[in-house]
Amino acid sequence: MTAAEFTTPILKQTRIAEDIYNLTLGPHPAMLTATPGQFVQLAVGPTWDPLLRRPFSICYVKDDGAFNILYRAQGKGTALLAHLCAGASVNVLGPLGHGFTLPQAPTSDPIVLVGGGIGTPPLVFLAQSLSNMGIRPHVTLGFTNADQVICEEYFRACGAHLSIATDDGSYGYHGLVTELLEQINKPALIYACGPRGMLAAVAHFANTRRISCQVSMEEHMACGMGVCLGCVCKTKVTAPAAPQPNAVGGPGWQWQRVCMEGPVFDAAEVIF
Amino acid sequence: MTAAEFTTPILKQTRIAEDIYNLTLGPHPAMLTATPGQFVQLAVGPTWDPLLRRPFSICYVKDDGAFNILYRAQGKGTALLAHLCAGASVNVLGPLGHGFTLPQAPTSDPIVLVGGGIGTPPLVFLAQSLSNMGIRPHVTLGFTNADQVICEEYFRACGAHLSIATDDGSYGYHGLVTELLEQINKPALIYACGPRGMLAAVAHFANTRRISCQVSMEEHMACGMGVCLGCVCKTKVTAPAAPQPNAVGGPGWQWQRVCMEGPVFDAAEVIF
Amino acid sequence: MSTTQDHETNLLVTQIAGIALDNPVMVASGTFGYGREYATLMDIDRLGAIMVKGVSVTPWTGNPMPRIVETPAGMLNAIGLQNPGVAYFCREALPWLRQRKPAVIVNVIGKTVEEYAEVATRLDQEQGIAALEVNISCPNVKEGGIAFGTDPVAAAEVVAAVKASTSLPVIPKLSPNVTDITAMARAVVDAGASAVSLVNTFLGMAIDVRKKRPALANVMGGLSGPAIRPLAVRMVWQVYEAVQVPIIGMGGITCVEDALEFIMAGAGAVAVGTATFRHPTTALQVCAGLAAYCKAEGVTINELVGVAH
Amino acid sequence: MSTTQDHETNLLVTQIAGIALDNPVMVASGTFGYGREYATLMDIDRLGAIMVKGVSVTPWTGNPMPRIVETPAGMLNAIGLQNPGVAYFCREALPWLRQRKPAVIVNVIGKTVEEYAEVATRLDQEQGIAALEVNISCPNVKEGGIAFGTDPVAAAEVVAAVKASTSLPVIPKLSPNVTDITAMARAVVDAGASAVSLVNTFLGMAIDVRKKRPALANVMGGLSGPAIRPLAVRMVWQVYEAVQVPIIGMGGITCVEDALEFIMAGAGAVAVGTATFRHPTTALQVCAGLAAYCKAEGVTINELVGVAH
Numbered sequence A, B: 001m002t003a004a005e006f007t008t009p010i011l012k013q014t015r016i017a018e019d020i021y022n023l024t025l026g027p028h029p030a031m032l033t034a035t036p037g038q039f040v041q042l043a044v045g046p047t048w049d050p051l052l053r054r055p056f057s058i059c060y061v062k063d064d065g066a067f068n069i070l071y072r073a074q075g076k077g078t079a080l081l082a083h084l085c086a087g088a089s090v091n092v093l094g095p096l097g098h099g100f101t102l103p104q105a106p107t108s109d110p111i112v113l114v115g116g117g118i119g120t121p122p123l124v125f126l127a128q129s130l131s132n133m134g135i136r137p138h139v140t141l142g143f144t145n146a147d148q149v150i151c152e153e154y155f156r157a158c159g160a161h162l163s164i165a166t167d168d169g170s171y172g173y174h175g176l177v178t179e180l181l182e183q184i185n186k187p188a189l190i191y192a193c194g195p196r197g198m199l200a201a202v203a204h205f206a207n208t209r210r211i212s213c214q215v216s217m218e219e220h221m222a223c224g225m226g227v228c229l230g231c232v233c234k235t236k237v238t239a240p241a242a243p244q245p246n247a248v249g250g251p252g253w254q255w256q257r258v259c260m261e262g263p264v265f266d267a268a269e270v271i272f
Numbered sequence C, D: 001m002s003t004t005q006d007h008e009t010n011l012l013v014t015q016i017a018g019i020a021l022d023n024p025v026m027v028a029s030g031t032f033g034y035g036r037e038y039a040t041l042m043d044i045d046r047l048g049a050i051m052v053k054g055v056s057v058t059p060w061t062g063n064p065m066p067r068i069v070e071t072p073a074g075m076l077n078a079i080g081l082q083n084p085g086v087a088y089f090c091r092e093a094l095p096w097l098r099q100r101k102p103a104v105i106v107n108v109i110g111k112t113v114e115e116y117a118e119v120a121t122r123l124d125q126e127q128g129i130a131a132l133e134v135n136i137s138c139p140n141v142k143e144g145g146i147a148f149g150t151d152p153v154a155a156a157e158v159v160a161a162v163k164a165s166t167s168l169p170v171i172p173k174l175s176p177n178v179t180d181i182t183a184m185a186r187a188v189v190d191a192g193a194s195a196v197s198l199v200n201t202f203l204g205m206a207i208d209v210r211k212k213r214p215a216l217a218n219v220m221g222g223l224s225g226p227a228i229r230p231l232a233v234r235m236v237w238q239v240y241e242a243v244q245v246p247i248i249g250m251g252g253i254t255c256v257e258d259a260l261e262f263i264m265a266g267a268g269a270v271a272v273g274t275a276t277f278r279h280p281t282t283a284l285q286v287c288a289g290l291a292a293y294c295k296a297e298g299v300t301i302n303e304l305v306g307v308a309h
């Protein structure tokens, strides 16, 4: 779980949907310690513009420590990344953060993974880990339309029950991914990653039903290492918390760092 | 001679000596109007670091308007350029500046081209133009050592009398290029491009002997278009000069812009 | 009958200091010469205004070389306001400029209050000038080299003197090298400014580590380019809340988004400077981008000014 | 018998404000937490000093989110000095820190003069602190939010109060958002500063054009990173000529050449801030680079301080 800074070649980069890329980066031993929900910070571009690293969830790690991220080219940094060819080098900081907590033991209770858009990739790693434990998760995914659907093959490969929703009905269920979630019979545990609005809806669904739920949060990051306090997120103080370096806050709430205590938080904790 | 701004692909890039690259850029009609001694400003890198374009002399232009520059990777911008592969795009501003003035008519008087190190490339274009006029120039070049020798084949191809000096004697004459110049019998006209010290020596040689001489100057540039006044060079006011937009100065001298009135100046004019 | 083209363009029509502008996009003083150099490369008639290089009473030789050095996402310049003087400007540059479509805004410089006034008086005799931009970042020779731009009293004095010497709108260009930009803005508005330009360059320097000497012959120079944009946007924001006159915003604008930052922060018009060196047509691209943006959002440019407050 | 390694390292030995340092390379306050976070990634014992995140009397919650935004070659932050307070610092962070080799310089913050003094008093009881860095860029709540850092009188007051509350050397950290940095430097030196740190961040802002709102919840934030380096080097240069105390220079340092710029401009030590976010080992690389440079040039680091003047 100790992060490393390393430079590694791009082994492969493929455009898998409009503006979405699957990037395979060369192996590093540190990546073999990664757990689902953790992320890496990539230095994009060779100069100081852009300045900051970009955070990306780990989609999966191969046995040799090579790993993949799936990302949407949307701004300055990801556009640069998308232009790189196999053979080019990328500097990586990771694995970082606190990922999903896996069930202690195999269970036959329905475990549900809820993904929205480009929030889907870390759920691949999670589904693989669950599958390795002998768990067949229910995976429900939401996308804007058929062209944006990603990762299907990975979930099928690990035997997940897969259902997909699209906003315009061009693929799968016509509607919201949260509607698919409601159709699952008595989920025992929910894991979610996606846009803030979706996470809030999933958390609300879980919290009102007292279903254990973990959500992966997103904030702009500078350091990714817990020092800059740029990525904090408001959480409830539920129990008298053990003093944490950055656990300051107000009445009933405290800041937690998305890059350290997160990105994955207990849905009952997060103040949306 | 009108400059254009255009984006063009790299057709080829080869490392021709330690840290020296030969870059072939795609054709543009504007380049067909280029004259020897003119230069282009290349935008290096896709972001604002580095900010400024880099000036490079035109080494030669092919019939279709494709053209070559030869450069030394020495700093931030040229290092970025050296990393680009064939197919990548480069944004060009050019051709710019005022190049060498060719003899009015073919002549059999010795015409000497003096090049120092990475100042050699524009002399290739010049030698080609002289050759097209039926003139076989004497080309004398100086380099630090054998590994740094460039452009030999181009000068041979246009039938020049070629002599090369190296500082350490590892190739050709052991000594300074100016010593080679002194060995040529009664030069009628000298063209020079290279480090400032070499240009000063060549200018001194020519001026004291009243030999007509043109030198190509170098200064850091921002605009390359004559507006920023960042690239000026001190010149003597020899005759009552026609009023020039930026011809201000002091008693006996005036500034001239290396990117507009230059880079090529009459050696008798420049104040070194 | 107005075409779609006309309609889009109309969204950009505006007015600054009483000057009618086809669009609010200008090129900044010192980065576009007297306009002619770039005319072969692009259609300069599509610019809202041209702010010409600083003009002084007599020719100025400027600083020794080197005058420029690149920095991360920026550049330092210490040109020292080299220019051939107001007589040359009126004789050689203005006749060409006044026949172009963009409004001509002349950047006025001087080493004393009297020199500023003298340039203004001379320019007042000429046709085809829309306004005077008063560059108060020059060293005040009488006061021993302190810039007019960092002292509200000295700045007001210059502005008042220029105002008294011209019938044209007076637009002081503020220096950002001050603790409180709003105090400077208030001082020049009280002295009669019809608008303010901001910002000029930030005082900076670089060391040539190999030579163990300052990289610029003048030791210090002015920082411009994208690096300074967040600082410039902050100052436009502050000045917008402090004074009522229009603001011409500049400092690191490279694209339409950057221009929108300034406009939403409170700039009624924007100027492109250093980015022109990299891409000569930047200002035209900003202009086209603003037209497209206004059309898509269904707003006029004037409706966007200061909306982020 | 000293090895080559020792010899090289000795070239970097220096002293700032009476603190003996193995080398002049520090990590800047707020960019290295309390040191522990990066310890797994690198050998922090090779740093000259660690300047810890600002510490206040009581815990501060800082500003709402968003707190950071990237800009060209820079970033704006409006963390708002979130920190768990001096008691927590002494209990949880200091015991670990004081067992490390680098000198520990504690960054002190407060909203009133009294709060600064209180933190200093509390820290004076602790072992293993080398000096106090007084961050005077905090808002002065009593004076209605004006920063201590832009008023020489207020700055001197804070420094004098801290000085009176501690036996440790006091190093005020100057804000660059002033017309005349030398006036600030003189004021704090007269008030008892043993050295000065400069610079803190530059006040800037960005607009989120899509939302038509400031990008930071706090509206304005501090600009750091390579973009500000030319401005910071200029200020170090000016302060070096104005006061006699050592300068800890910072602002956009990313590599050994950048550090040399500051040293040649007059900094006796340097600190790496934002660049650590990009490459955590930047400070160590700067340190190794300085050792190699001094060896190649045959000089000690002290011989390089201010050589460009």
Ligand SMILES: Cc1cc2nc3c(=O)[nH]c(=O)nc-3n(C[C@H](O)[C@H](O)[C@H](O)COP(=O)(O)OP(=O)(O)OC[C@H]3O[C@@H](n4cnc5c(N)ncnc54)[C@H](O)[C@@H]3O)c2cc1C
Binding pocket: A039, A052, A053, A054, A055, A056, A057, A058, A069, A070, A071, A072, A073, A074, A075, A076, A077, A078, A079, A118, A121, A122, A217, A218, A219, A220, A221, A263, D070
């Ligand atoms: C823990 C974590 C995991 C992530 N995993 C993925 C992933 O697997 N795939 C994927 O496509 N995206 C992922 N993101 C979002 C991704 O980091 C942003 O899309 C990316 O930083 C945008 O960079 P840009 O240069 O294209 O955009 P720009 O807008 O140019 O970026 C400007 C600045 O804003 C930051 N920023 C912009 N959007 C976001 C965002 N949504 N989240 C965080 N910072 C942002 C950038 O990092 C940069 O600092 C993740 C974000 C976090 C925090």
Ligand SMILES: Cc1cc2nc3c(=O)[nH]c(=O)nc-3n(C[C@H](O)[C@H](O)[C@H](O)COP(=O)(O)OP(=O)(O)OC[C@H]3O[C@@H](n4cnc5c(N)ncnc54)[C@H](O)[C@@H]3O)c2cc1C
Binding pocket: B039, B052, B053, B054, B055, B056, B057, B058, B069, B070, B071, B072, B073, B074, B075, B076, B077, B078, B079, B118, B121, B122, B217, B218, B219, B220, B221, B263, C070
């Ligand atoms: C008219 C002209 C023609 C030139 N022709 C050639 C050529 O054919 N081949 C070649 O290798 N070089 C040529 N040069 C020099 C070339 O421009 C520089 O080597 C190059 O700009 C260095 O950029 P960099 O990013 O590697 O260096 P950096 O040091 O990172 O550059 C920093 C800044 O300094 C400027 N700069 C640095 N060195 C020089 C220099 N020697 N001349 C001008 N500006 C400089 C850069 O343009 C940039 O603005 C020419 C220069 C001029 C003025």
Ligand SMILES: Cc1cc2nc3c(=O)[nH]c(=O)nc-3n(C[C@H](O)[C@H](O)[C@H](O)COP(=O)(O)O)c2cc1C
Binding pocket: B228, B229, C028, C029, C030, C031, C053, C054, C077, C079, C081, C107, C135, C173, C199, C200, C201, C223, C224, C225, C226, C228, C250, C251, C252, C253, C271, C272, C273, C274, C275
């Ligand atoms: C090379 C250069 C010359 C300049 N000359 C002048 C000038 O003569 N008068 C003036 O008021 N501003 C001058 N400026 C400042 C610009 O007009 C502008 O205010 C500043 O560069 C910030 O904008 P930018 O970041 O877009 O360049 C000059 C700037 C540069 C880079």
Ligand SMILES: Cc1cc2nc3c(=O)[nH]c(=O)nc-3n(C[C@H](O)[C@H](O)[C@H](O)COP(=O)(O)O)c2cc1C
Binding pocket: A228, A229, D028, D029, D030, D031, D053, D054, D077, D079, D081, D107, D135, D173, D199, D200, D201, D223, D224, D225, D226, D228, D250, D251, D252, D253, D271, D272, D273, D274, D275
């Ligand atoms: C995220 C962040 C937090 C900071 N926190 C503090 C702080 O608590 N106290 C302080 O004096 N300076 C603080 N600073 C300023 C830095 O210590 C440093 O002075 C400034 O960032 C310039 O250096 P740089 O460009 O190398 O980052 C902070 C800077 C950043 C980027």
Ligand code: FES
Binding pocket: A220, A221, A222, A223, A224, A225, A226, A227, A228, A229, A230, A231, A232, A257, A258, A259, A260
């Ligand atoms: S990104 Fe710096 S603390 Fe999380």
Ligand code: FES
Binding pocket: B220, B221, B222, B223, B224, B225, B226, B227, B228, B229, B230, B231, B232, B257, B258, B259, B260
């Ligand atoms: S480079 Fe701008 S005038 Fe020559």
